[in-house]
Amino acid sequence: MQSTARHFKDNAGAALVDTNLQDSLSKLKTGFSERRRQAAERLPEFEALRDRARDIKNHALENLDFYLEEFERKVTALGGHVHWAPTAEDARRIIAELCKGVGARTIAKSKSMIAEEIGLNEHLEALGITPIETDLGEYIIQLRHEPPSHIIAPAVHLTKDQVADTFLEHHSKLGFTRRLTERNDLVAEARYVLRQKFLDADVGLTGANFLVAETGSSMLVTNEGNADLSNTLPRMHIVLASIEKVIPTLEDAAVLLRVLARSATGQESSAYTTLNTGPKRPGDLDGPEQYHVVLLDNGRSSVLGTKMQDMLRCIRCGACMNHCPVYGAIGGHAYGWVYPGPIGAVLTPQLIGVEEAGNLPNASTFCGRCESVCPVRIPLPSLMRHWREREFERHLTPRPVRQGLALWGFVVQRPQLYRAVTALANRLLTILGRAEGRLHSLLLAGGWTRFRDFPTPERGGTFHAQWQRRRS
Amino acid sequence: MGFAAVKLLENAGCTVEVPPLQVCCGQPAYNSGDRATTRAIARQVLDAFEGYDAVVAPSGSCGGMLSHHYPSLFDDDPVLKARAEALADRSYELTAFLVDVLGVTGVTARYAGTATYHDSCSGLRELGVKKQPRLLLDSVDGLHVREMKTPEVCCGFGGTFCVKYPEISNAMVGEKSADIVATGADTLLAGDLGCLMNMAGKLQREGSTLKVRHVAEVLADMGDRPAIGEPDRGGR
């Protein structure tokens, strides 16, 4: 997917004045976080499960080569195929060849962030193969030619009216000429339209929440059932997953499932959690004849063994962005690429470079809410700080900021000088602000005073000066 | 605010000193990715605060910097790391120190009004400061505390964030301001000056007459001092 992360500030500015988006975000901010809180409170073992989930993922990452090989062995033994894709281009090529191999014209796709990452849809369309998004949110944004704005609720930025307009525009040629107003009618219309596409599709392509090494299974969590239709009706099932999705056993999956649904939507369990192992067996009346797993690296292996490794624990629940006040102010598109919110701030520089995505880890107050809700305890603010350190080392920090910091650093390491400078600033501000106790504008503080007054200090000097006077 | 903090600690039986050579905990450099400067500042702080039983900051973010982040600055230097860990072990935010360490359960103070309390992020999430200020505020004569809908959501200050991304910061502080005003309180309290200045600046730009104070001032019975952003009319 093409990145606009470089234009984060402009993106954010546009997002802040987009009334439809702001309407949608106001629902998101309270909805998801309240449901997660309730789900966590209902389960006494929740914190212990989070610790265990973190430990399972760490263990899997430390032994990733072993578990990948074990997974491949099991898949192959049951008649499936595993393909290794070091880069995004490899993955696109592999999937295109598999589709061409069965003469595929249409592909039923369930939601896959990896597919977004590698730009799969554009690639297939250029080859005359039509990918059809079946997840309702993905379907809606596919019609609108928009990228997803959230990793589990791709259309969360849209209002019901916007969806109704989109359906009217695209479904009228199918005979649906009435503009709908009720949500359940919109869902029913989408269900009807997409049902035939499932039945006609030659290939079903899904992501995977987990790849279970013990049994050679891919595990997928949905509420709609679209992934299950995608992996049962067509002749071929392709699973596209990144390598860090591998976990050792079904018991490990149980722990992760318990924290995943609760963290994502506040559900105890999603409607459908499915384990797929290989193609149809002799005697099965339905199911795909071929089962392929495409394992994507695309930069993840190089994160292992570094200070950033913790980001590979991510199980794609979306809790971080649901609780992030910055995401809540600007929505997902402002981040400019596939992954928004705090995890996006950490992952995007890794995958597309810090020159392009440097704004993302900088646009944070380090409030820490993301880390406090992450089911696998990823220290997201620390990882963002690491990116800021990398930028600083590589002199990517904007010049005025570097200079300001250098000046401040010079003064701050010389206590006498610091005392003198702050005393002077204190006196100046007191004088300037004596009328109201605050300033409406202040030289060099335009960023502040554009929106806020600047409170000025009380008379009498700095605390330190006063303290010294009192002591003597 | 500084004097309020000193008074609270002295009333609780402490001998208080304000080391003259201290400057800053270094958080601005730390959060900007300038590790070298942060370490230099931290070494200064380690020296300035050597030998005290406890280091108390009327600030959750400074307290958090000292107790959570300092040790990790010196992973490569066992001697400094040990000193940093020792400092971390005896560093506290003010209200947490009063309640959790000194066992203070109430103060003698009077403040007529209704206040709402904002939970600054570092204090809340790094230091567990939540119940302590509220416990102490409960004992203030005449004061009624009314919670806002989302006291734990960031006010949008974030140090340099508010000037690097002013529009986003403004959106965040705008929501916080609406939440504060909706409580009907006449006073806003918090434990971090950065947050307080940010929220005061926004409230006042919007024309609010709410008084914004550091919680230490109310607890130390100094609630008659000028509020943040208010003109200083009286003498001292």
Place this chain on the structure above:
Amino acid sequence: MSGDAGNADRTEVLNSVRRSLRRGELDADRRQILEARLAQPPRGPAIARAALAQPGKVDLFCTWAEANNATVARVSAAEVPSELMAYLARNNLPAQAVIAPSPQLAAYDWASQKMLSLRHGRAEASDQVAITGAFAGIAETGTVVTASGPEHPVTLNLLADTHIVVLRESDIVGGYEDVWARLRTNYGKDRMPRTVNTITGPSRTGDIEQTIELGAHGPRRMHILVVRE
């Protein structure tokens, strides 16, 4: 795609993983530990709420299933066919369904319901009602578990508007881990069925304004007959 190119890719990824972890392939001792862990998978924290005697598990299952918008009817084996007919009538559904070709389901006295027309096999898009058994029920979450095979085509879980599940009380277990244990016993971990579905209530979506609507792509309705023997 040629085997050589595929092998080169495989080697590249595995080498990159090992290089980052600053080691070569795992030594025999470490492999043994990991293989032992795979052979005897350790469980995570036990979930107290499902640690009940069997009757308690059944009650808990029913409570959670209903909380997730399934409907539940607790019946005796003899009542299964009549409850099915009653359910269809209550919901204005035709007295016909596709049913899983399983010996377990065949044991119920469907013939007693003269008006009921049953087709055995997989589901088609035109089916309004599908009837299946279940491999297990999970008390902890009110979840129905099915295992694919000649006796349980997966389309029966997905294509019809209404999915009716006949679940025996004795097949209700506490948590996911108990289901895995059953799967390993019945199939072996090297021979898992093609698809194990765990289903909690009807299909749903929150994709429009984060409000839940039922019947996204899978069934709109799920009715569970919990059968005591």
